[in-house]
Amino acid sequence: MTATESDEATARMSKSEATRARIIAAAGKVLAETGYQHTRLSAIAAEAGMQTGSLYYYFGSKEELVEEALDGGVRVVHQRVRQSVDDLPGRATAGERLFTAVRAFVKARLEIGSVSPAHIRSYRDLPKDMRERLRPELEAFSSLWDELVVAAVESGEIRHDVDPFVLHLFVVHTSEQLIKWPDSVRTSIAHTTDVMVRLMLNGLEGPALKKG
Amino acid sequence: MTATESDEATARMSKSEATRARIIAAAGKVLAETGYQHTRLSAIAAEAGMQTGSLYYYFGSKEELVEEALDGGVRVVHQRVRQSVDDLPGRATAGERLFTAVRAFVKARLEIGSVSPAHIRSYRDLPKDMRERLRPELEAFSSLWDELVVAAVESGEIRHDVDPFVLHLFVVHTSEQLIKWPDSVRTSIAHTTDVMVRLMLNGLEGPALKKG
């Protein structure tokens, strides 16, 4: 959800719904930065502009609040990536489909400052039962990457000398590192996406080695 | 430090020194998995095979113990990377120096299961004063990467169309993702290092696109 979409959505909400959404957004932000265990309700409350105790008017427990924030973040990113692929014309090659997905993923990671499907940092810390409930959604997203990668290997558009699952991990984790890049190098979203995709696709190699 | 070196070192220690080293190693392992805030002394104690209270015979506080573990991890990895470059013959090109460093870094990350200089997950959580004390060592390591990258850009062995600092971040963070790869795809250290370096250097691109 972009800032604009979010504002439009907020305008249609009752005050209560808007506050609830604000808390969820605050939770997403804090979670992405600190991971589940380190996330303090006091930090979420501060980010949302209220006192810790007030959160309990909207949510029954920390777990309930966190699970809703996490699940929402996962679904939004997954949905965006899938949509970007579905929007391609039928004649698009497997490679075009994969790199469109990568671009959409990188873009989503930059636009949504908060949680993401591959945000392992949070995921590993979760209580076991919550992890179980979130698993199907995460696995669906993972399957999408597997399909895209395998098809692009078969079409010859990406390398076949590396295990497809490793390629899948490389794509997802490399995209994820963007959140660690300092603001100074993340200029516009379009440019940052461009640089990252170029590095993933073509690597570090420069002119002096390319002739080989 | 490899397992063998560690064993040899242990053999020369007094029992007290050996116990102390065992605690540090346990702390490194727990820290790498969970980050500072989430690290419980009870977890370190369990990993070292003792009760929580017993740790205080060797260390004055959680901070003291953690700082020693972190500082040690940073220094060992930095030292190994620097040594790998220094060991090259004088005629080595800038590109050879950079990729030797990358290989050494990836190898070190695989061999030492614990903390590392770029292990941001831990670093960001640290108390401010501790972070200040560790900073010089981290910056020295960062400078090494900057020098290697800039030289390789100038020699034309790596691409010049991307900000050198971004290339530096890409190298370090991409190497770091290895700790998230499941055991199933991390076969031998030599093979895993090889795959990772190939992906970083040449990217995902496959035969069908290379002709362009």
Added chain:
DNA sequence: GTCTATACAAGGATAGAC
């Protein structure tokens, strides 16, 4: 709806037995 005050649990730290 949101705040303040407080009960309760968990983890860091200390003391004293052995």
Added chain:
DNA sequence: GTCTATCCTTGTATAGAC
């Protein structure tokens, strides 16, 4: 040296005022 028992602090959760 290591253990067990206990204190102190921090964070989750509840209660009741406004």
